[in-house]
Amino acid sequence: MSWWKELRGKVKLNYSLRNHTTFKIGGPAKFFFEPEDLKDLKLLLSLSNKHKIPFFVLGAGSNILVNDKGINGIVIRLNSPYLKKIIFKNNYIEAGSGAMLHQVMYLATRHSLSGAEFLAGIPGTLGGALVMNAGIPGENIGDLVEKIMVMDYKGNIKTLNKKDIKFGYRSSNLSKYIILKARLKLIKEAKKKIKHNINRYLDYRHAAQDVSLPSAGCIFKNPKAESAGRLIDLCGLKGKEIGGACVSLKHANFILNLKCAKAGDVLKLMNLIRKRVKNKFNINLETEIKIWK
Numbered sequence: 001m002s003w004w005k006e007l008r009g010k011v012k013l014n015y016s017l018r019n020h021t022t023f024k025i026g027g028p029a030k031f032f033f034e035p036e037d038l039k040d041l042k043l044l045l046s047l048s049n050k051h052k053i054p055f056f057v058l059g060a061g062s063n064i065l066v067n068d069k070g071i072n073g074i075v076i077r078l079n080s081p082y083l084k085k086i087i088f089k090n091n092y093i094e095a096g097s098g099a100m101l102h103q104v105m106y107l108a109t110r111h112s113l114s115g116a117e118f119l120a121g122i123p124g125t126l127g128g129a130l131v132m133n134a135g136i137p138g139e140n141i142g143d144l145v146e147k148i149m150v151m152d153y154k155g156n157i158k159t160l161n162k163k164d165i166k167f168g169y170r171s172s173n174l175s176k177y178i179i180l181k182a183r184l185k186l187i188k189e190a191k192k193k194i195k196h197n198i199n200r201y202l203d204y205r206h207a208a209q210d211v212s213l214p215s216a217g218c219i220f221k222n223p224k225a226e227s228a229g230r231l232i233d234l235c236g237l238k239g240k241e242i243g244g245a246c247v248s249l250k251h252a253n254f255i256l257n258l259k260c261a262k263a264g265d266v267l268k269l270m271n272l273i274r275k276r277v278k279n280k281f282n283i284n285l286e287t288e289i290k291i292w293k
């Protein structure tokens with residue numbers, strides 16, 4: 001039964017997700033869909049509901065671990081021009097959720113708008129960054145938000161104002177929606193100063209973090225007033241390998257895909273890390289990345 005035939009966007013069947021994740025791990029999506037516009041997205045949601053097929057929204061794939069068997073459902077990628085459009089009005093940016101953070105920042109710099117420089121080097125889409133309130137200690141994307149346009153799972157479009165949105169540490173109340181676009185408030189600043197700020201963040205990131213091999217960034221959230229990376233390091237786990245996965249020698253909260261790692265290798269390594277940190281510090285590490293089963 002070809003339930004997807006009415007959709008106008010791109011539909012791919014049994015489509016490998018490996019190259020859509022920064023980890024370069026994961027099996028195929030049974031259905032992979034890029035909606036053409038909001039009407040198409042709404043139709044997909046009603047079909048998914050009617051045929052009882054679960055769906056998953058993919059951003060830049062930089063914070064997920066997809067299981068090796070793949071996804072028995074629909075993976076939605078918001079990749080149409082409408083959903084990636086970025087416009088500027090005075091001190092505001094309005095951008096589609098599929099826009100990449102580096103494009104948002106590049107254009108903000110061209111418009112002399114400052115405030116988003118801390119996002120430099122985070123390999124995400126705007127939508128993904130908003131759902132998980134991406135950022136660095138002390139600066140989170142949620143702080144910039146004025147309003148967000150979303151679609152609920154029934155296909156209704158709503159605008160959420162700042163007061164309706166709850167952002168926490170790497171969390172938000174947005175995961176019950178599909179984010180369509182957002183308005184961020186920035187401040188006027190000299191381009192030279194903005195570029196200087198971006199370079200400062202990038203330098204720090206390159207010095208501290210491991211970008212030598214595929215990974216999903218920090219695997220665990222930082223416990224209160226602690227660094228997960230420091231705790232894992234103190235457990236002597238840097239360089240620990242399971243299958244093709246390895247704890248980075250540079251930053252212990254990064255797991256690298258050394259050689260054709262399986263999701264199972266990463267999960268085993270995560271379990272080992274959790275156990276060791278619990279035994280040594282009596283701290284339960286909370287997973288930051290999303291695991292797609």
Ligand code: EPU
Pocket residue numbers: 135136137208209216217218219220221222226227228229230233250251252253288
């Ligand atoms: N440290 C170690 N050993 C390690 C790693 C870190 O001793 O292997 C120490 C560092 O020397 C430093 C402290 O731990 O004193 C904190 O490390 P770092 O500055 O690298 O920051 P982090 O707390 O590990 C957080 C975010 C990163 C973000 C950086 C930017 C979390 C879980 N991590 O890392 O976000 O880029 O700050 O400063 O909130 C991500 O969310 O994916 C991510 C990478």
